[in-house]
Amino acid sequence: MMTPDILRKLTAELAQPITSERQVVYILCQVRKIVDRDPNRQRWNSLKLYCDWAMHTDLTFDSRTRPFIQQIEDFFLATLSPDGAGVSQAQHEAIQKLVYLDGFREDLHTFFVEQGLPHDLADDGEKWNGFLRHYGGVIHDGSLVYGKGLQLIKRMTFTTLPSSSEAMPFNIKWEILFNDGRGVSLMLHPNWKLLGSRLNVTYAARDGEPETPPAP
Numbered sequence: 001m002m003t004p005d006i007l008r009k010l011t012a013e014l015a016q017p018i019t020s021e022r023q024v025v026y027i028l029c030q031v032r033k034i035v036d037r038d039p040n041r042q043r044w045n046s047l048k049l050y051c052d053w054a055m056h057t058d059l060t061f062d063s064r065t066r067p068f069i070q071q072i073e074d075f076f077l078a079t080l081s082p083d084g085a086g087v088s089q090a091q092h093e094a095i096q097k098l099v100y101l102d103g104f105r106e107d108l109h110t111f112f113v114e115q116g117l118p119h120d121l122a123d124d125g126e127k128w129n130g131f132l133r134h135y136g137g138v139i140h141d142g143s144l145v146y147g148k149g150l151q152l153i154k155r156m157t158f159t160t161l162p163s164s165s166e167a168m169p170f171n172i173k174w175e176i177l178f179n180d181g182r183g184v185s186l187m188l189h190p191n192w193k194l195l196g197s198r199l200n201v202t203y204a205a206r207d208g209e210p211e212t213p214p215a216p
Contacts, residue, residue: 003037006030007115014118018127024134028054031111047107054135058143065144071098072176073153076184099174099188101132133169136160154179 010030013023032051035044049068052059059065075095097103109122121127143157155177160170172188 003034006033007117010034010115010117014112014121018121018131018134021134021138024131024138025054028135031108034115035111044107044111046103047111050101050104050107053139053142053144058145060145066149068098069144069150069153069156071095072156073150076152076176099186100172101135105132129169136170150179152178 010027013027013030016023018024018027028051032048032055035041035048035051038044041048045067049059049065071091071094075091078091097106105122105128109119111117112119112122121131137160139158140160141157143155145155153176157175157177159173159175161173163170174186174188175183176186177183
């Protein structure tokens with residue numbers, strides 16, 4: 001199949017209201033095909049991760065998950081470690097894009113514009129929330145795994161929770177498993193802002209150890 005054929009099919013699909021998880025998977029599968037043919041496809045690494053996650057709920061590709069998880073690890077090192085220097089404004093904004101999937105929206109918008117595709121899906125808040133609601137259903141309880149080399153994090157699991165607001169498709173909870181067997185959860189604030197999100201400081205104790213939550 002040539003790229004023009006994929007673009008034609010994507011244009012037809014994007015013209016339809018997004019009402020199912022099937023449509024989300026189909027759109028992202030076609031996007032992934034085009035990205036793979038881009039000579040400069042490295043610039044789409046984060047978009048590829050979001051596409052792959054819709055097709056492989058548990059992502060274990062080191063080259064794909066490492067950049068994402070590394071940023072989360074840097075955030076935790078800065079906030080939880082006694083030696084941490086604190087989180088910069090730039091780090092704060094980058095992490096918010098990651099954990100709230102805002103970066104996904106930006107990447108998809110850029111991709112649609114460059115390919116000459118309809119981009120109101122990423123422009124319109126209501127349409128984006130509808131798309132994201134079904135995407136959340138596809139990747140619900142999915143995980144990102146990096147097998148080696150990180151100081152803290154081994155696995156991150158994404159869970160969607162019912163939202164109390166009609167303006168939001170779902171609330172988000174990230175469960176982070178550390179290499180030492182402990183874990184922490186990040187319950188994101190329902191206004192889709194990192195500020196005010198709750199970090200669950202109750203760690204699961206390892207075998208033979210008392211449960212000793214760290215100071216907030």
